[in-house]
Amino acid sequence: MPEPRPLGETRTWPRSFADRLTAPLPAGVAGLARLAREGVSRPPAEALAEVSELPVAPGPLPEAGPGTVAVTWAGHASWVVRIGGLTVLTDPVWSRRILGTPSRVTPVGVPWKDLPPVDAVVISHNHYDHLDGPTLRRLPRDTHLFVPAGLGAWCRRRRFTRVTELDWWEAVELPARDGGTVRFDFVPAHHWSKRTLTDTCRSLWGGWVLTGPAGRRVYFAGDTGYGHWFAEIGARLSGIDLALLPIGAYDPSDMLRDVHTDPEEAVQACLDVGARHMAPMHWATFLLSAEPPLEPLTRVRAAWRRTGRPRGQLWDLPVGGSRVLPEE
Template identity: 40%
Template sequence: MNDGNLLKSNDTKLSVTWVGHATTLVQIDGLNILTDPIWSDRCSPLSFAGPKRYTPPGISLGDLPKIDIVILSHNHYDHTDIPTLRKLEETFHPLVLTGLGNKKLLLGEGLKNVNEMDWWEEISFGSVKLTFTPTQHFSGRSLFDRDETLWGSFMISGTREKVYFAGDTGYFSHFKEIANRFGNIDVAILPIGATEPRWLMEPVHIGPTQAVMSFLDLKAKYLVPMHYMTFVLSDEPLDSPVPRTKEAMKQSGISESAFVPLKIGETRFF
């Protein structure tokens, strides 16, 4: 469990902390950015049913440093968790960045500072520029609103470093396009879980092999994996994605030092 002390005192170094699932804390240029935050016990429209958390969050909400920005890749319940977002609003009043069509939901739930973005749209916050970038996925919070809101990923560009957060995505040419547009990516935070059966998941969730392909396309220095070991959303064993990703990286001739599989709650400074 991370007590947050190092995070609260860090205002210069690039760091990534894995909270669990797709929730990471990125510290860059003195800003604290949360990705797809979920502290709830279930990722579901119901508090008493749906996928239940297998591992607790790696840091408590009360131990977080001041959160400046929340980025939401898409509106699925395991990525846009309203109870968590309400608590973050009450405590930190962060800027929330999300895809087109999601603002109405968030404002209706009490969030105050929400900015919708289209693919390739940019917004600056101090010295940091955030760009909403394409992915191959889908959206929807019920049976009747599929693909009515936009999904995507984020490039976080500081004065010296760049961090890419993939959200959920299948493998497609957008990784190469992102690399061509931005270049010199330091950290790629990529999903490696919720991948089986492949016939169902492949169009929307990269697996370990495709995560390595995506990492190579992005030409990033480090791969920080996420989207595993937290909720049971698919058929593969919860602890299988990391060894499979390590093997895929080895088969691709990538140095083992480029792979940074954080423990839940662990912080890595870059």
């Protein structure tokens, strides 16, 4: 593995990361605008009744000492990850509504007041449902922000003082609570970036692999379509214990399959990275696309059964649900 980069270094990046795309973006302004909203249609009216059946079960965060690895799903791509005694948030979105997106249909799974002090935040890319300014403004400005290349200036303009930008396959480390370090590796994804009319692919996109002092690993895939990167991530960073993988926002597939995995692809991605456990995300929070609200859960459970792997290794948590990684 490469040596970790220095914390908070200021770097110069290329003007565009379009050469990292693994599929062409839709042609024309209209196509880009549709994808920028992270959804091109909505579920049929008759399916909206399923919203009341979406699983929501908020509970207290599990106790998490220095040797514990625990995750709590706050909804969408937002997780509270406890590792090495640190509290890490992934793509934190605690807002009820975000730009260009319908209001969330389930409450945030973890009240902000119940969060322990946040040591670090990892961001996968700059789309509004993953990089939420109002949520980040709730954090102390000396919170460590680990972001994709090209996104540091956005964070520094908001007065964050500990911002580290990484390219794919680069890493940074933070001291763990009782010795050792927690390592954050930034890894590729099949996606893109855009936040305004003029910044398409001006910053990078990707996922994160968090490695605790005992070598236990959590892979947060961010937002991604299916493709070759999963196998390479598993080869370079073997021994992943838990993969947090997106299963929603895939219909219509002709518009979304290159940037969002469907449930079957997410299960295959878990196999590709060699993860021991899988926890689905990116569903049951915002209705971004046309599939019925409960369909991602039904399909991911069926796909998991077909693998023949133990049912207990699929952590299909409700919003607000938690799991502690067993020591194996």
